[in-house]
Every structure is written in C-alpha cells, then in structure tokens.
Amino acid sequence: MRPTVILLSFNSEDTLGATLASARQVSDEIFVVDSFSTDGTLELARSLGATVVQHAFEHYGAQRNWAIDHLPVSRPWQLHLDADEWMSDKLIASILSLPDDPEHAGYFVPRYLRFLGRVLRHGAMSPTWHLRLFRAGAGRCEDRIYDQHFLLKSGTSGKLQGAMVDDIQMPLTEWTARHNRWSDSEASEVDNNETSGRLAPDARGNPAQRKRFLRQKYYRMPLFVRSFALFVYRYFFRLGFLDGTEGLIFWVLQSFWYRFLVDAKIWEKRHASDLTEKAAAKPTL
Numbered sequence: 001m002r003p004t005v006i007l008l009s010f011n012s013e014d015t016l017g018a019t020l021a022s023a024r025q026v027s028d029e030i031f032v033v034d035s036f037s038t039d040g041t042l043e044l045a046r047s048l049g050a051t052v053v054q055h056a057f058e059h060y061g062a063q064r065n066w067a068i069d070h071l072p073v074s075r076p077w078q079l080h081l082d083a084d085e086w087m088s089d090k091l092i093a094s095i096l097s098l099p100d101d102p103e104h105a106g107y108f109v110p111r112y113l114r115f116l117g118r119v120l121r122h123g124a125m126s127p128t129w130h131l132r133l134f135r136a137g138a139g140r141c142e143d144r145i146y147d148q149h150f151l152l153k154s155g156t157s158g159k160l161q162g163a164m165v166d167d168i169q170m171p172l173t174e175w176t177a178r179h180n181r182w183s184d185s186e187a188s189e190v191d192n193n194e195t196s197g198r199l200a201p202d203a204r205g206n207p208a209q210r211k212r213f214l215r216q217k218y219y220r221m222p223l224f225v226r227s228f229a230l231f232v233y234r235y236f237f238r239l240g241f242l243d244g245t246e247g248l249i250f251w252v253l254q255s256f257w258y259r260f261l262v263d264a265k266i267w268e269k270r271h272a273s274d275l276t277e278k279a280a281a282k283p284t285l
Contacts, residue, residue, distance in 0.1 A: 001026075001077060001095060001096065001098040001099065001100060001102070002026065002027050002028070002029075002075065002077075003026065003027055003075055003077035003078055003079040003095070003133060004027060004029045004030075004031065004071075004073045004074065004075040004077070004078050004079070004136075005023040005026065005027045005029070005030040005031070005078075005079045005080075005081065006030075006031050006033065006064075006067050006068075006071065006073075006078055006079070006080050006081070007019065007020075007023070007030065007031065007032045007033065007050070007080075007081050007082065007083055008032075008033050008034075008035075008060070008063055008064065008067075008081075008082055008083060009032050009033070009034045009035070009037060009041050009045070009082075009083035010034065010035040010036075010037050010041070010057065010083075011037045011038060011039045011041060012037065012039075012041045012083035012084065013037075013039045013040040013041045013044050014169050015083055015084035015086075015167055015169055016032075016041060016044055016045060016048075016083045016084075017044060017048065018086045018167065019081060019082075019083055019084065019085055019086045020032075020044075020045065020048040020049075020050060021048070021086070022086045022087040022088075022092060023079075023081065023087070024048070024049065025087075025092045025096075026079065026087075026092055026095050026096060027075070027079070028049070029051075029073070029074060029075055030049065030050040030051065031050065031051050031052075031053060031067065031071050031073075032045040032050045032051070032052045032053070032083075033053050033054075033055055033063060033066070033067045033071070034052055034053070034054050034055075035054070035055065035056065035057035035063070036054055036056070036057075041083075053067075053071065055067075055070075059144075059145045059146075059148075059185070060141070060148050061141045061142055061143055061144050061145070061148040062143075064080060064141040064148070064150070065140060065141050065143075067080075068139075068140060068141075073136060075136070076100075076135060076136050077133065077134070077135055077136060078133070078134060078135075078136055078139070079095070079132060079133045080132050080133075080150065081132065081164070082166070084166060084167050084168065084169065085111070085164050085165065085166050085167070086164070086165055086167060087162065087163075087164050087165075088162045088163045088164070088165065089162070090161055090162030090163070091109065091160060091161070091162025091163055091164060092162070093162065094160040094161045094162050095133065095160065102158075103156070103158070104155065104156050104157050104158040105134060105135045105138040105139075105152055105154060105155025105156060105157065106131050106133060106134030106135065106138060106139055106150075106152045106155065106157045106158075107131070107132075107133040107134070107157065107158050107159065107160045108129040108130060108131050108132075108157060108158070108159045108160065108206065108207050108208070109129070109130055109131075109132045109133065109160050109162075109163075109164045110127035110128070110129055110159075110160075110162070110163050110164065111127050111128050111129070111130050111163070111164045111165070111166055112126055112127050112163050112164070112165050112166070113125065113126070113165075113166050113168065113250070114165050114166065114167045114168060115168050115246055115247075115249075115250045116168075116246040116249065116250075117246070118243065118244065118246040118247070119165065120240075120243045120246070120247055120250060121242075121243065122238060122239040122240050122241075122242045122243050122247065123234040123235065123238050123239070123240030123243065123247065123250075123251055123255075124233070124234055124238040125234070127163060128207075128211065129159070129206075129207030129208065129211075130149065130150070130164075130207075130208070131149065131150040131151065131152065131157060131206075131208060132150065132164070133160070134150065134152060135155070137153075138152055138153055138154055138155050139151070139152055139153070140153060140197075142197060142198050142199055143196075143197045143198070144189060144198065145185040145188060145189060146182055146185035146186040146188075146189050147186065147189070147215070149199050149208040149211075149212070150208075151199050151208070157206050159207075172249075172253075175253075176253065179253075179254075179258050179261075180261065183258060183261045183262045183265055184265065186262050187262050187265035187266045187269060188269075190219060190262075190266055191266075191269075191270075199212050200212075201213035201215075201216045218230065223263045223266065223267055224260065224263050224264075224267075226259065226263070227255070227256050227259035227260040227262075227263055228256065230255045230256070230259055231251060231252065231255040231256035231259075234251055234255045235247075235248075235251045235252075235255065240255075
C-alpha cells in the first residue's frame with residue numbers, strides 16, 4: 001500500500017521535518033494543508049517534496065474535511081497526520097505490509113505523547129487509538145469544534161502495529177495558551193446535543209467509540225469533582241507518576257488544570273444571567 005499522506009500545519013517548522021521524513025517512507029504523494037504559517041513551514045515542506053495548499057483554519061474537523069473534499073488525491077487510500085506526529089519504523093512497516101485492497105475500510109493507529117522530551121507511557125493515555133488510515137470515501141472527520149475523531153461511513157476497521165508519536169515541542173507558555181483556547185471549544189461542546197455526523201459512544205465499539213463512551217461517563221460526574229478524580233485516577237491508579245517530572249507536569253496540567261478550567265467555563269456559561277445581575281448590582285462591602 002502507498003496511501004496519500006495529508007498533513008495539517010501552522011508554524012510547524014520545528015516538528016515538520018521529522019513528520020515528513022517518516023511520511024516519505026510510505027508515500028510519494030504528500031499534501032501539507034497549511035493555515036497561513038508565518039515561519040519557515042512552507043519552504044521546509046516544499047523542500048522535502050510535499051505539495052503545499054493553504055486554507056484558512058476554522059477548527060480541526062472542518063480543516064480535515066476540507067482536505068478530504070478538495071485535494072486532488074490520486075491514491076485509493078489516505079493517511080492523515082498532524083505536523084508534529086511522526087511514525088515509528090514498525091508502524092511504517094505495518095502500513096507498507098498491507099495489500100492494495102485489505103480486508104478493512106480503515107485502520108486505527110496507536111499514538112503516544114512526547115512531552116518535554118519524554119515519551120509518556122502511563123496514565124491510561126499510552127497509547128490512545130486514532131483512525132488515521134482509511135479508504136478514500138470511507139472516512140470523514142466529526143463535525144465538532146473540539147476532540148474530533150475520524151469515523152468510518154462504511155466498512156469495518158482494524159488496528160496497526162507500531163506507534164505514532166505526537167511530539168509536543170512547543171514551550172509551556174504556548175501549550176497552556178492553546179489549551180485555554182481549546183477549553184472554550186470543549187465547554188461549548190458539552191451542552192451540544194447534536195448527534196448527526198458524530199461518533200456514537202459505545203462501550204463495546206471501536207477504540208474511538210469506547211473513548212467517547214468514557215468521556216460521556218466523565219461528564220455525568222459533578223462539576224469540579226471530576227477533575228480531581230481524573231487526576232487521581234491517571235496519576236496514581238494508572239501509574240502516571242512513573243513518567244517522572246515530565247509526567248507530573250503533564251498530568252497536573254492536562255488532567256487537573258485543563259479539566260478544571262473547562263468545568264469553570266461550563267459553570268460560568270450556565271450561570272451567565274446570574275453573573276450579569278450580580279455585576280449590575282451595587283456591591284455590599
């Protein structure tokens with residue numbers, strides 16, 4: 001198999017080289033869909049043989065679906081990556097070993113996080129599974145503004161061996177700034193009951209469906225309490241502490257700080273009218 005590789009990028013010159021180096025081992029048709037980068041991303045992508053197409057960014061789901069709908073893809077299979085995701089040799093071999101017409105319509109890839117230079121291997125997120133390789137026309141990204149997954153419109157799915165590494169190289173200032181923005185999106189999604197074009201939660205389904213089922217269970221827990229509970233679960237019960245200082249920083253920020261921030265914005269949204277009245281009233285000192 002030699003799938004078309006589709007990458008999303010924005011100011012990604014620090015990580016794009018490693019991603020394209022692994023992508024070139026599985027395909028000679030690579031598209032980089034860029035959101036008008038201002039660094040050296042475009043020059044680097046072109047120098048490494050990728051075709052660059054620029055498109056204004058709305059959210060990840062919209063950008064991925066725009067790529068599916070508009071790129072002049074010539075191959076019957078597509079592999080979707082981000083600019084900071086590189087593939088291990090074993091994953092590359094797993095893709096190349098697939099026949100041109102395999103039994104499944106799509107394949108899930110295991111993804112690990114590399115944070116502050118360390119690959120995290122504990123905490124119930126090592127790995128997470130993502131549908132990234134699928135037959136053209138069979139896959140599409142959810143119409144969500146946060147936590148989007150690809151889903152299959154038809155056919156069955158399988159799993160690939162090896163690993164994809166999400167190599168987070170941005171400084172913590174940028175990481176927290178992005179998560180602050182993403183918390184707005186997730187807070188908006190929580191009360192959104194839209195189901196059309198969305199992944200169906202299923203405790204017995206594929207890895208993405210099981211993850212969505214657990215996320216649904218999480219959001220049935222009380223506000224604020226659940227962020228504490230998630231941190232304790234991941235850091236202590238799922239051995240996140242074994243990932244050292246880097247793991248401590250990640251699990252506190254991702255499992256507690258970020259989740260608490262999302263809950264605070266949900267609470268703010270649900271009490272908006274009360275907060276407006278309080279702001280208009282003269283305070284009593």
